Amino acid sequence: MTKLNLIIPLLILTIQLVNAQSVESLKIKKYTQKNANEIITEFSEFLSIPNVASEPLSLRENADFIMSMMNRKGIKNVQLLHGKTKNIPPAVYGEVLIPGAKTTLIFYAHYDGQPVNPEQWNQNLSPFIPKLYTAAIDKNGSNIPFPLDGKYNNEWRIYARSASDDKAGVDAIINAYDAINKSGLKPSYNLKFFFEGEEEKGSTHLDEILQENEALLQSDLWIICDGPVHQSGKKQIYFGVRGDTNLYFTVYASKRPLHSGHYGNWAPNPAMMLAQLLASMKDNNGRVTIKGFYDDVIPLTLSENKALLTVPSVDEQMKTELGINSAEMRDKTLSESINLPSLNINGMQSGNVGKMASNQIPTTATAVIDLRLVLGNDWERQQQKVIDHIIKQGYFVTSNEPTDEERNLYPKIIKVIRDKNGINAQRTSMDLAIVKKVISAVEATTKDQVVLQPTMGGSLPLYLFEKYLKTNTISVPIANHDNNQHAENENIRLQNLFDGIETMGSLMLIK
Incomplete structure (x- = not known):
């Protein structure tokens, strides 16, 4: 033949x-x-x-x-x-x-x-x-x-x-x-x-x-x-998909804006307080430091881990494309990172910047965070872990505008509004x-x-x-x-x- x-x-x-x-x-x-x-x-x-x-x-x-x-x-x-x-x-x-x-x-x-x-x-x-x-x-x-x-x-x-x-x-x-x-x-x-x-x-x-x-x-x-x-x-x-929920923060200080020269070093600055609070929630390798944040995660199965190993690496491509030098979680690939729960700052606001900037100590600072969840996390439970962490940082947590009595009682006051429509992960x-x-x-x-x-x-x-x-x-x-x-x-x-x-x-x- x-x-x-x-x-x-x-x-x-x-x-x-x-x-x-x-x-x-x-x-x-x-x-x-x-x-x-x-x-x-x-x-x-x-x-x-x-x-x-x-x-x-x-x-x-x-x-x-x-x-x-x-x-x-x-x-x-x-x-x-x-x-x-x-x-x-x-x-x-x-x-x-x-x-x-x-x-x-x-x-x-x-x-x-x-x-x-x-x-x-x-x-x-x-x-x-x-x-x-x-x-x-x-x-x-x-x-x-x-x-x-x-x-x-x-x-x-x-x-x-x-x-x-x-x-x-x-x-x-x-x-x-x-x-x-x-x-x-x-x-x-x-x-x-x-x-x-x-x-x-x-x-x-x-x-x-x-x-x-x-x-x-x-x-x-x-x-x-x-x-x-x-x-x-x-x-x-x-x-599968990650779950999601949000928390809305307002940190309070003086009841009126203050001259940064006359009161700087003396009056608490809510922007600095909020920045320090948010910084306490993550370490330098992007891992969330809030107690129990990862405890209820259900691990990937053998099949899922095998699939993850075959995912093409695009980390260097995306760093170049996005103009960034390194990933937040330096020991994780992009694919590995999205299989973990996360804490992200969506936005922060306090005082004015640019042409509207002035030498003042603002009265409040606000931020919105979103929590992405993986299988095993519950969105309400994950919210509570963050709130418990805030309390451990010395804050009085309220869901309303603080009263004068509360202002006199507590050195650190934050209003926390919970997202009521969170969703859990699925796989x-x-x-x-x-x-x-x-x-x-x-x-x-x-x-x-x-x-x-x-x-x-x-x-x-x-x-x-x-x-x-x-x-x-x-x-x-x-x-x-x-x-x-x-x-x-x-x-x-x-x-x-x-x-x-x-x-x-x-x-x-x-x-």
């Missing part, structure tokens, strides 16, 4: 072994390329609708737009889901039920967004007027018109609030089903769709919506489309059979390694799905890592949006 005769059967066998989903993914990609202009035009219209989480009227407009998209693209039983509380942003639901299917997947994304300060955005940008750029603005990208011929460069970016977080997720999921439907592909599982309108406010009423619609929302797995791909550009899957086992199918489906869309992360650094209320629906969740993000979510100049790279449609489509076709 000749070498050629040996090679040909091997090639045929190789082709036969290729996951059929990869062929289906190519069909979805072809459909997306052919219909790019329609997809981008519709997406831009979606981005033009303001969606700040605190503005219910515009959120309802977003929900109506999503319903219209779903109806046009063949999704059935499209409706709004509510909880017991009236006038809250509804969830948008739809479904595609397959005769004889015994497994159900629910695809989740959220349509609300973070607040915007237009003055912080690039002077050529407006948060709710989508604009197309040839590259990232900080990489000398330039503004260009949306092409009339529908020919897009995958490196181009759309700038607008929620372009990445998380209207890209909504758009990718709906268009993925449209591509499947119009390409003649047939899902084997029941597909359900759930788009939340309060995620950026802490999903305040999600528990109500889940409880009120428990029967409708039964499934075998929720697939969450939110967040960025790996910093290396590789696709990744998250098996799904990597060893579940359906999870392994999800991994294979994502792998079928790329030639690169798919990064498997035990925990996402960010937070989502995924523990609620476990608590009220007794189901598992897994997160498959699509946005570029440098998307500026939650901040000014938010954007989505077109390649990520198109890849996201292909990824979501492959997941809808798992068998």
